[in-house]
C-alpha cells in the first residue's frame with residue numbers, strides 16, 4: 001500500500017464472501033511496494049446477491065484488476081464482457097482485469113498449481129492422482145493435462161469424478177479407495193479434508209516414498225497429509241505455494257512484469273509463525 005494515496009493510485013482488490021480470512025491484500029500490497037507500483041489492494045466482502053452490483057461498481061469506479069474468490073468464481077462469469085478459453089474450460093474465473101472499461105475474465109489457479117508443482121518435479125509424462133472433484137480440482141486437473149501429465153481423479157462421490165475426468169480429458173476416475181492400486185508420481189489433495197483439522201483424505205500407508213504430495217489446504221500450514229508425506233519419504237508442497245504462484249500470475253497479467261515470489265510468500269506466511 002503506498003504511503004500517499006492519490007487520485008492516481010491504481011485500485012485493485014478481491015471480491016469474496018466471507019472475507020475475514022483472506023491474506024491477498026497483504027500479499028499484493030507487499031508486492032506493489034517491492035515492485036514500486038502505485039496501487040492499493042482491498043478485500044470486499046460481497047454477498048452472492050450483491051455480486052452483479054459489485055462488478056458494475058468495479059467498472060464504474062475504474063478498478064484495474066480484481067481477484068474473485070469463493071463463492072463467486074462461477075457466478076461472476078455472467079457479469080463479464082469476455083472470458084478466455086482456459087477459464088471457460090475450467091468453468092471458473094478467479095481474475096478480472098479491466099481494460100478500456102471492459103471486464104476480462106481469466107483463471108490463474110491452474111498456473112498456480114502447475115508452478116508450485118513444477119518447482120519440485122517436471123510434470124510432462126508423470127502420473128498424477130487428484131483427490132476431489134470440485135472447482136479447485138477442475139483447475140488443478142486442467143493444469144496437469146496442459147503440462148503433459150496423465151491424471152486419475154478420485155472422489156468420495158464417484159459420479160463427480162467421472163464427469164470431471166470426461167469433461168477435461170483425464171485418464172480415469174474412481175472412488176478414493178482406488179488409490180491402493182494406482183502407482184503415481186504426484187498426488188494432490190483438492191478436497192477440504194484437513195482444513196483447520198487433523199483429518200486426512202488418505203491413510204498414510206497409501207503415500208509413496210519419492211512421490212510429490214501437494215495439499216491445496218493451507219491452514220494449517222502443514223496438514224496431516226503433508227506431515228505423513230514427509231514421514232514416508234515423499235516430497236510435500238504446502239497449499240500456500242499455489243496461492244503465491246497464482247497471485248504472481250495475476251500481477252504478471254496486470255503489470256506485464258514478474259512478481260517477487262519471496263515477497264508474496266513472506267506476506268502470506270506472516271501469521272503462520274504466531
Ligand code: ATR
Nearest residue numbers: 132133134135136137155156157160190191192193
Ligand atoms: P471447491 O470448489 O473448493 O473444490 P467443492 O466443489 O465443494 O469445493 O468440492 C469439495 C471437494 O471436497 C469435493 O470433491 C468433495 O467431495 P464430494 O464431491 O464427494 O462432495 C470433497 N470433500 C469434502 N468433504 C469431504 C470429506 N469429508 N471426505 C472426502 N471428500 C470430501
